[in-house]
Amino acid sequence: MVASVTSFGRSGVYDWLIQRVSAVIVGLYVLILLGYLLGHPDLGYEEWRDFITSGSMRIASTLALLATLAHAWIGLWVITTDYLSNSFVRFSCQSACGVAAAIYLVWGAQILWGL
Amino acid sequence: MKAVNKNRPVNLDFKTIKLPLPALVSIMHRASGVVVFFSIPILLGILSCSLESESSFNELKDTLDGFFVTMVVWGAVGALLYHIAAGVKHLFMDFGIGETLEGGLKGAKITVVVSAVLIIFMGVWLW
Numbered sequence: 001m002v003a004s005v006t007s008f009g010r011s012g013v014y015d016w017l018i019q020r021v022s023a024v025i026v027g028l029y030v031l032i033l034l035g036y037l038l039g040h041p042d043l044g045y046e047e048w049r050d051f052i053t054s055g056s057m058r059i060a061s062t063l064a065l066l067a068t069l070a071h072a073w074i075g076l077w078v079i080t081t082d083y084l085s086n087s088f089v090r091f092s093c094q095s096a097c098g099v100a101a102a103i104y105l106v107w108g109a110q111i112l113w114g115l
Numbered sequence: 116m117k118a119v120n121k122n123r124p125v126n127l128d129f130k131t132i133k134l135p136l137p138a139l140v141s142i143m144h145r146a147s148g149v150v151v152f153f154s155i156p157i158l159l160g161i162l163s164c165s166l167e168s169e170s171s172f173n174e175l176k177d178t179l180d181g182f183f184v185t186m187v188v189w190g191a192v193g194a195l196l197y198h199i200a201a202g203v204k205h206l207f208m209d210f211g212i213g214e215t216l217e218g219g220l221k222g223a224k225i226t227v228v229v230s231a232v233l234i235i236f237m238g239v240w241l242w
Contacts, residue, residue: 020209023202030199038240045165045172052166072152079145097152104155111163 004081006094008074019074022067029064058112065108069101137223144201147194154191161188185241193234200230 009015036051037043051057076097084090126132134142164175178184204226208214213222 020206023206027199027202030195045169048172049166052162068155072148072155075145075148076152079149100152104159107156107159107163111159111166 006081006091007077008070015074015077018070022071022074025067026064026071029060029067032060052112061112062109065105065112069105073097073101135220136227137219140201140204140223140226144198144205147198147201150194151191151198154194157187157191179241189234189238189241192237196233196237197230200233201226 004010007015009018040047052061077094080090080093080097084093161175161179164171164178166172179188204213204222207222213219
């Protein structure tokens, strides 16, 4: 079996499954977040901060962030391998996306856990 | 017998390519995914400002009232909503629902209608 070194799960079957599990996690998270915002039209600072920094929301947000980045990596990998046939260009783009994802991860963790 | 006929006609002229609706929904799913990935800094920035302090929270509220900022946020969240709608269609198809030619077309139509309703609703809510 030939495994691609740049794919997220090292195999298409893993990537396929991770893509779907992460999609459901992010989908549910977006539903929770939009539902909360719709239910609180005149949201104040304290109420909002207490909601986001509550234990369950911190875990949910962290999970959603990790799922988003795994999902994005698999999606961007598929797109770059489909459209960029030049190895150097493709690897450069994938590297840039990887660096961006790492920055998002650190920044997101700082926001969620730095309070 | 050759597996692939190398003499088949090839057309890569984007101006003359006409995509059927399911193909359009599919390529838009990819494009919206890329847009969402590059919108993440905007969303993280908003989250950061909303939590930093009471004054930055109020500042953010004023900033989000601006026309240009509202358009950018609407674009980012709209791309996300479309991506989710098209993604849900994918999950249905994983269960074998809507895999036929007619089913695929119907699923694509439902995706367009559902995401359009969500995006318009989002726009109304933001304003």
